[in-house]
Amino acid sequence: MFETIQKLAPDPILGLTAAYEQDSNPRKIDLGAGVYKDESGVTPIFEAVKMAEDLWHQRENSKVYIAQAGYPECNSAMLAHMFGAEHPALKAGRLRSVLTPGGCGAVRLGAELINRARPGGTIWVSSPTWANHVPLLSNAGLKIREYPYYDGKSHAIDFEAMLAALEKVPAEDAVLLHGCCHNPTGADLSREQWDAVTETAVRRGFLPFIDVAYHGLGDGLDEDAYGPRHMAEKVNELVVAYSCSKNFGLYRERAGAVMVMGRDATAADAGLSHLVNIARGIYSMAPAHGAAIVKLILNDPALYQVWVNELNAMRERINRLRALLADTLARKNAPVDFSFIRQQRGLFSLLGLDKAQVQRLREEFSIYMVDSSRVNIAGISPKNVDYLADSIIAVL
Ligand SMILES: Cc1ncc(COP(=O)(O)O)c(C=O)c1O
Numbered sequence: 001m002f003e004t005i006q007k008l009a010p011d012p013i014l015g016l017t018a019a020y021e022q023d024s025n026p027r028k029i030d031l032g033a034g035v036y037k038d039e040s041g042v043t044p045i046f047e048a049v050k051m052a053e054d055l056w057h058q059r060e061n062s063k064v065y066i067a068q069a070g071y072p073e074c075n076s077a078m079l080a081h082m083f084g085a086e087h088p089a090l091k092a093g094r095l096r097s098v099l100t101p102g103g104c105g106a107v108r109l110g111a112e113l114i115n116r117a118r119p120g121g122t123i124w125v126s127s128p129t130w131a132n133h134v135p136l137l138s139n140a141g142l143k144i145r146e147y148p149y150y151d152g153k154s155h156a157i158d159f160e161a162m163l164a165a166l167e168k169v170p171a172e173d174a175v176l177l178h179g180c181c182h183n184p185t186g187a188d189l190s191r192e193q194w195d196a197v198t199e200t201a202v203r204r205g206f207l208p209f210i211d212v213a214y215h216g217l218g219d220g221l222d223e224d225a226y227g228p229r230h231m232a233e234k235v236n237e238l239v240v241a242y243s244c245s246k247n248f249g250l251y252r253e254r255a256g257a258v259m260v261m262g263r264d265a266t267a268a269d270a271g272l273s274h275l276v277n278i279a280r281g282i283y284s285m286a287p288a289h290g291a292a293i294v295k296l297i298l299n300d301p302a303l304y305q306v307w308v309n310e311l312n313a314m315r316e317r318i319n320r321l322r323a324l325l326a327d328t329l330a331r332k333n334a335p336v337d338f339s340f341i342r343q344q345r346g347l348f349s350l351l352g353l354d355k356a357q358v359q360r361l362r363e364e365f366s367i368y369m370v371d372s373s374r375v376n377i378a379g380i381s382p383k384n385v386d387y388l389a390d391s392i393i394a395v396l
Helices: 012-022 047-059 072-083 102-117 133-138 159-166 191-204 226-234 265-280 289-299 301-331 355-365 385-395
Strands: 095-100 122-127 143-148 174-178 207-212 238-243 256-261 348-350 374-376
Touching (some): 047 289, 072 238, 072 256, 072 289, 102 133, 102 238, 102 256, 102 265, 122 133, 122 159, 143 159, 159 191, 191 207, 207 226, 226 238, 256 265, 301 385, 355 385
Parallel strands (some): 122 143, 122 174, 174 207
Antiparallel strands (some): 095 256, 348 374
């Protein structure tokens, strides 16, 4: 059976982590994989998560399957959390949520749903986008096309080009947008830009599909939800993929949700019925543990407050590190203006280095980042920032 199967190259990002771990240089810095890390390089468990797990350990009395769409109290809390409890689409009964194995599970299920409605249809993704969007969307059967997004020269969104491309997207296509903390560029749409994209979506009739993987890690929970909330007020149909990996620190528990908004409650129910049917044919039932933790945190005001405080501290640290790197590079007279790092949001920025420069940083300075020069800001610290800035300047 498997004689024709050839060994594949390892995943480039996971290979980078392995190379970092083997490096014996005490000054080595890991800016590769996209996970949050604290000052000591550890990806911590949220205190709110530990408290919820203690509660859950006492309360859980069975391991029997949960409902096909997941815990109803988790789904309703997540919809209110994403869109706001008073959102008109929520009040009109037009939104449904299905718990998924992480944000990837949500992106895949959303893509499968689009493929059910329009087999072999087209989805437009930003150039660049997170590398894993490509297999998640295309393995569902969708064709992928790109719209211009980030201009590497100005280190900012080329909004004019983006909008001009969206103006030509046919009504039967879908368009993938990043809710906040764009991966890999860190360049997010402003409110005015969200408004303009929404207006184009309404006029052209394409389906917006918003990937929300860093809710609360950009400017705040409400601020980061502006795009999905505004779009859900204006468009007829919407899909959101939500990940609880980063903002709840639940990575390995695989917690996330795919949310679908229909024209009315009947259409939303039809979408829901297909989502659970698709899941049944892939992995059948959603993992329960991470979703149970999210359910407890979102439904208990005291736990919620503990979680929000931790999330805020995390976001503030990321933004402090952004400023620290930009300032350190400027103070050391870097020949390139890196002030864009301070303005961008989330875990990532693209330094704008070429492959050879990235390779030199790895080989000569033991600084590890993805070939595109995407850096994980959480890997920076006041202790390593001078060495990092000196090394970047050395390869420029
Ligand atoms: C843009 C984007 N979407 C979705 C995800 C989903 O991640 P997970 O499946 O671990 O929740 C990630 C994680 O890195 C991401 O960066």
